[in-house]
Amino acid sequence: MTVRPDPASWRAHRSGVPAVDDLVAALAVERLSATEFTGHSTAVPERRVFGGQLLAQCAVAATLTVPPPSALHSMHAYFVRAARPSVKLRFEVTTLRDGRSFAVRRVDALQDNEIVTSVTASFHLPEDGMAHQDPMPDRESPADLPARTPFHMAPDGPARAGAVELRACTPREGLPESSVWMRITAPLPDDQVLHQAMLVYLSDFSILHGAFNLHRVARPEVRTASLDHSMWLHRPARADDWLLHDSRSPSAAGARAMGQAGLFTASGELAATAAQEMLVRSSAST
Template sequence: MRDLTAWREHRSGVAASDELVGVLAVEQVSESTFTGHSTTVPSRRVFGGQLLAQSVVAATMTVTPPAVPHSLHAYFVRAGRPDVKFQFAVTTLRDGRSFAVRRVDALQDNEIVTSMTVSLQTPEEGLTHQDPMPARPDPDDLPARTPFLVSPDGPATAGAVDLRACPPVPGGASSSVWLRVNGSLPDDPVLHQALLVYLSDFAILHGAFVRHDVARTEVRTASLDHSIWLQRPARADEWLLYDSHSPSAAGARAVGRAAMFTQAGDLAATAAQEMLVRRLGPAR
């Protein structure tokens, strides 16, 4: 059984990052039940990436090391309330020699907010290839932005995260951003996996807004589902390029696909998400 005490006690000197790490250290109350709370930023809603990351940690706590998550598929069922504690109920679907599968339901007041299926694998060697990392401007040459605070396109950005957007291609449906968690983090690979999941919920649909030249303040959005495949280890406190493309928007929904690379060019993860996107009507 893993001990998350070091996560809760870690101090990087960046309060927002330490709070995030502590929030991901869910508390175990039974063999298959965990509780957790939300970060103070954003203040009026629960960030979906937080729930995904907490659910991944809860699932990982129920398997025997060295098994770690390699994929998850989640639905956002209801909006979470930041002032209400979450319960994470883990159901064992399979325990095999190489793979384990868990379902994790995040609940508030006995209602499911997020439901996830996550597959975990004992590390092993096999065939290896990957797409190359696209050429993008260096993060040091781009303006810094702090998500969930004031940003040019509305409340799309988190105090713990340094986000640097590459210049968009006009008329395209793609987006590239550099991301990292501010401050140094513990070395626990499970924490870094959980934080990759957390970061994967940023900017994945930005290409759809670029394609239609709309600001986040002009539309109502809500994440509907999210999938991620974790291919290679990566540190969340080092720069990660998140390159995304929206292949389609229709029926008041937009789809995004993304690849996350380390600065050295290793493909760490791929992700996909569908989001509700409704244009706001004129003010009455």
């Protein structure tokens, strides 16, 4: 994969799946100046902006201000306000540090001069060192599971309906956990930064499903809002290959639920770890 990102080439990419091309184009933020970028939201979901899209766009904007071969290794975000899909986004990047091994950036995503999401991202020059990882859990093969597409469904199947295909493993009774195979539904360009951004995007799916599974709560029965999101990127992975999003909820209290997830490649490598806290209120609550 290439090291230096090339968003212009992303926008020119045609995968054969319009929803994938729309997502790729949204992540290909456009430079306004050395530290400012602009972008738009995807057509799905309707009437709201998916948090994973904002996280991925912020990751790309920050990366475009850091010289290669430094690569994103962690990011921490707060969702400050709900973003509106009809309003263009502006991304302002602030340099917090440029060291010998690490570079740190803050990215504020704004609409109408108000911050909707704020991200701190850290970049690391490649180094060799000790290595280990959690083992990949034993889960059903995606080939044995029914497919669905988040946000909406079309009669001609998930690959045409949207940019992401999900295949949920059978939940284990009484445990606050969820395991979902996921992938982008069409081939992506061989650009490491794009695949990393897509991994960030995918990390926001199903991360709190374990809490809902444990309490037997259907999403329409509650009002939810993602409050924050953290992610650590360990190893390269392709987002257009199967990834296992294995998550659990260690706690829910005070109308907030916590989720933690590992994202594994089909060959068993731990590509990333993510964590999120979400506001969860009864639909009857004010």
